[in-house]
Amino acid sequence: MSYKFTSESIRKRIKNVKAIFRSDDRSASRVDGSSDGTLDGLVTNLDSDASSLDLTSPRRASTSTASKTNGHNGHINVYHLEDRNGAGDYLERDESPGRSPDNHESQEDVPRGRSREPKGKEPVQEEEEITITNGHASPAESVTTSTVSTFVDPSTVFRAWQDDELQLQREVIEKYQTGAKLWTKEELVNIEKKINTVNPILLQSYVGPNQKFERQVGLTYRVEFHGYRDLAFPPPFRPNGMPYCPMTLKTMPYDYSFSRDLEIELDAFHKCTAIWLANPIGQQFYSMFMRLPLPPDINKVVCFNLGSITAKPADDHPKIRQAMYKHAAAMTIIEALHRRFGTVIQLFAQDTTYCAECTQVLFQKGFSVVGLHGAGGFAEIDDKTLVFAPNPGFCLKEIVADTAEPAAMFWDTVLSPEEAEKANRSHRSITLEDGLTSHWEYYETDPDTPRVRSLVENYERHPFPTTNLLGNVSLYTRKQQVKSETPSASESNSTSGSDSKSTTIPNAAATTEDVEGTEK
Incomplete structure (x- = not known):
């Protein structure tokens, strides 16, 4: 079953919680789902391009609990559907034996790989109002002690370690x-x-x-x-x-019992590929890889955690369609590189949610599935590899920084410590004893560590417009290397008056003017 809401029904839900939250113009525009001219708005409104295919996430207004049997191991996975901040955020919890109930997987629709907010009580109506911008309280608002205490439990934010x-x-x-x-x-x-x-x-x-x-x-x-x-x-x-x-x-807590016939799955994939190619986001994506400087010797693209494309019917599950769009984006990279350099490029994909039907569909589209348990795919990365991993949901950048120096990476934008602190800092304060208050940092699943920042120092960053499909991502390409060889004394005497410097520019995007300027 799918849960779809019109703009009118969403506005009614906002009105019902207005006693607690006062939405500003920006958040109202996003919740309303109307196109604001940005690429994010264009993704949200793909219904105008295809009757039943859209990129908006399914929402459910009420707080309820549903369960299903794990197709792999018989565990029961409990899904808590909570109407958090009036936005109907979807929270999934794996209650397998031996797993801490608070150790959640990364959640859908949370920017930069953040996990869900710290656990707390259901909000109740208070005299103070809080402005919500993208699901967080505005720091400009004054929040009383009684109001804050209804949102966050301090034990889920701070901890006394042994x-x-x-x-x-x-x-x-x-x-x-x-x-x-x-x-x-x-x-x-x-x-x-x-x-x-x-x-x-x-x-x-x-x-x-x-x-x-x-x-x-x-x-x-x-x-x-x-x-x-x-x-x-x-x-x-x-x-x-x-x-x-x-x-x-x-x-592995995934259920693949909804997979359908291979031809039906291929047809759904073809529809999503057509939408991607016709959409402004897909066109901007293609232009990026055709325009920007890239090493001409790239012979491999390795993708990580793009999502299952056959776990459930794509028509009823936007998350499945989003996974198809991401795979179509990987195919766009292959097409652009082949047109530019005329090389044959291998396409690998790793995701532990892939099932047998996923593997069959991807094989038909040119993918080789690797690392079925989530680790082997990293062995495929070398200095001629382009890594494609938008919002992977785990510490992928750290692993790559420890094991390889790829030719290029398309992944979450690497932030400085100051930028990361600002991006991840909670906009809500939490009240402790005797009126003391504090802010905290959201837990990131793919953080920017010192080694990650050290790695990208050798790459040029090319930002891509932020979308609800790929998130806040950038393309990192290896910096152009210019080497000058100084001639020996004997060579200088034999070639008096001549310029014997040799300049090497391995980047295929270097122009004649660049070379002439270097020689001068």
């Missing part, structure tokens, strides 16, 4: 500063192989004791990554005693 945990976290920081890597290609390939062949599996810790993981028969597992931020500055929901391992294993 001394032994703090000691291990300090060791993580010290080891990281020495340059010790959290991941290597060899380790990523080995864990991908061991998942189905070795039991128990020894998981290497970055600091502290290693962990032995006992697999259960009949369950399917994927690799879960824990980067520098998770280990050195862990979120409050991290369980006590959990080993400080960069990689752990987790059951």
Whole structure:
């Protein structure tokens, strides 16, 4: 079943919660779904291009709980549908045995890979009003103690760590500063192989004791990554005693029982591809890869976490259609590079939500599915690879920074520490005892760590317009290298008066004027 709301019904829902929240013009424009002339608005209004295909996310106004049986392992996944801030945000929780109930997956429609907001009570009507901009309270508003306490539970924001945990976290920081890597290609390939062949599996810790993981028969597992931020500055929901391992294993909580005939799935994919190519976002995307300087020797595009395209019928599930648009974008990159350089380019995709039907459809469209358990795909990245990973939902940039230096990357924009603090800082304050208040930073699933920032220093950044499909992303291309060779003394004497410097510009986008200017 799908849940679709017209602009009129959404406006009625806003009116019902107006006693609590006063929406400003900007947020009202976004909720209304009307096109504001931006690319984000164009994506939201794809219904004008296709009768039943749109990119708006399904919303549900009431707070309810639904459950379904996991197709892989029989676990029950509980889906909490909460009308948070009157926006009907969709929260999914995996209540598999042994999993902390607060350790949620990254949520849909949360910018820059943030997890959901800290857990709190349902808001009640207060005398004070709070302006909501993109789901967050405006910092300009004065919030009373009684109002703030109804939103956030301090225990979900702050935590008193035990001394032994703090000691291990300090060791993580010290080891990281020495340059010790959290991941290597060899380790990523080995864990991908061991998942189905070795039991128990020894998981290497970055600091502290290693962990032995006992697999259960009949369950399917994927690799879960824990980067520098998770280990050195862990979120409050991290369980006590959990080993400080960069990689752990987790059951895969996806249900593929809704997959249909291959021809039907291919037809849905073709429709979404046609919409993508005709849409201004798709055209802008194609123009970017045709126009900007790119290394001519790129022979591989590796995609990460673009989403399942056959888990459920695309007509009724916008999330499935969004995954199809992302795969169509990857195919656009291949087409643009082939037209520019005439090279044959391999196309790889890794996503642990892929099922057999996904693999068949993608094979028909030229994709090679790798890393079925979520780790092997990183071994495909080398210096002739373009990485395509918008909003991956895990610490992908950190892994790439530790294991490779790709030719180019299209992923979430890397922010400076100051920019990241401003982007992730909560707009709501939380009231503690005796009237003390504090703000917190939202938990990021793909944070910008020191090594990530160090990596992109060698790349030129080309921002792409922010959309609700790809998020806040940029294309990073390796900087143009200009080398000058100084002739020896004998060569200088034999070529007196002549300029014997040689200039090498490996970037195919360099023009004749660039070369002449360098020689001068």
